[in-house]
Amino acid sequence: MKILVTGGAGFIGSNFCDYCFSNEPSSIVEKIIVIDKLGYSGSIENIKELQNRDNFVFIQADICDQKIVSNILFEEKINAVVHFAAESHVDRSIDNPEIFVQSNVLGTFKLLESSFHYVSSLPRKERDKFRFVHISTDEVYGSIPLEDPPVKEGGVYDPSSPYSASKAASDHFVLAYHKTYGFPAMITHSSNNYGPRQHPEKMIPHMICNALEEKELPVYGKGLNVRDWIYVEDHCAGIWRVLNRGRLGEVYHIAKGKGMTNFELVQKICSQLDELFPRSSGRRYAELIRFVIDRPGHDLRYAIDVAKMKNELGWEAQVELEEGLRKTILWYVQHKDWIRSVLDRGYLLKRQGLCRSVVNNA
Structure with missing residues (x-):
């Protein structure tokens, strides 16, 4: 199998490449070609070790460039496309929604066009083997009431942010x-991911990095927003299962299936840090927590049903949150140079507020 991975220098994309070369897929994967424009969240550092492999190729380009994408598809005789490339930071989408439309909507459309024309040219046998997996988010369903069960595949879309709206639009195109x-x-x-190489703007690495630097730990509102957290390697295993066993035209939910409030999550991070890297002052990291003004349109709860993945494809997440958090904390402590290189490229938004003003209709 020759796989084109879009956004493969990003957080989940680079972890997926690692997974393909070191787990069950390694005997099947002949070659991986990564295309990534290296925006703020993509980094050559994320795939540096892979570039020594003969069966790995990195191409810096934008998926909106149909000529480059088509050349890759035809020249490499690609068997599958796994599409991670997307702008994914909600706060950034509120501040600058246009780049999310460009990357997530137009980019997906152009990738579909390039892939469709390529597949149409293939002999029937090769065409039947080809697969395109579009990686999306639980946020397209909007906020799920606390008393409601997790939403199943095919649930009603109700996006709240420019980010989730752009992902919803790309889903519809696919x-x-x-x-x-x-x-x-x-x-x-998928639900919220965490693990190695996640951009320090995201919640879990943001809390880890701030805590270790004795900075405040900003939590939106009262910290009551509920999220389901999945360790990135579990997510990658789920994607691989869909790629190889999923039914065409179907949607699959990849999540741990357990929700908790943001405040509870930050407390868990603080407890692990207390154990692993106690503060020199002897005080607890939880004392650094500060509640800050909530962001606009902040969904109260995301919750997706994972029964289809288990019953149809025999997959379920393996890594418990406590284990995953410990692995993640240790990775960030051991990779301070990586953190510095990422932050040096620009760290524009802070959780205390957004750059764009919001109209008050009260």
Whole structure:
């Protein structure tokens, strides 16, 4: 199998490449070609070790460049596309929504066009083997009431942020290409990811880095927003299962299936840090927690049902949160040079507030 991984120099994309070369897929994967424009969240550091492999190729380019993408597809004789490339930071989408439309909507459309024309040119046998997996998010469903059960595949879309709206739009394009043209695509919706190489703007690494530097730990609102956290390697294993066993035109939810409030999560991070790296003052890290003004349109709860992945594909997440957090904390402590290189490229948003003003209709 030759796989084109878009956004493969990003957090989840680079971990997926690692997974393909070191786990069950290693006997099947002949070659991985990564295309990534190296925006703020993509880093050559994330794939540095992979570049020594003969069966790994990195190409710096934008998926909106159909000529480059088409050349890769035809020249490499790609068998599968796993599409991670996207702007994914909600705060950034509120501040500058246009780049999310460009990357997530237009980028996905152009990638679909390039892939569709490539697949159409293949002999029937090769065409039947081709797969396109679009990586999406639980945020497209909007806020799920606390009393409601987790939403199942096919649930009603109700995006709240420019980010989730752009991902919802890209989902619709993918399914439309399947329904209209028979394009061999599938979609995965995951819950919040965490683990090695996640950009320090994201919640878990942000808390880890701030705590170790004795900075405040800013939590939106009262910290009551509920999220389901999945360790990135579990997510990658789920994507691989969908790629190889999923049914065309289907949507699959990849999550741990356990929700907790943001405040509870930060407390867990602080407790592990207290054990692993006690403060020199002897005080607890939880004393650094500060509640800050909530962001606009902040969904109270995300919750997706994972029964389909378990019952149909025999997959479920393996890493418990406590184990995953410990691995993540240790990774960030051991990779301070990586953190510094990422932050040196620009760290524009802070959780205490956003750059764009919001109209008050009260």
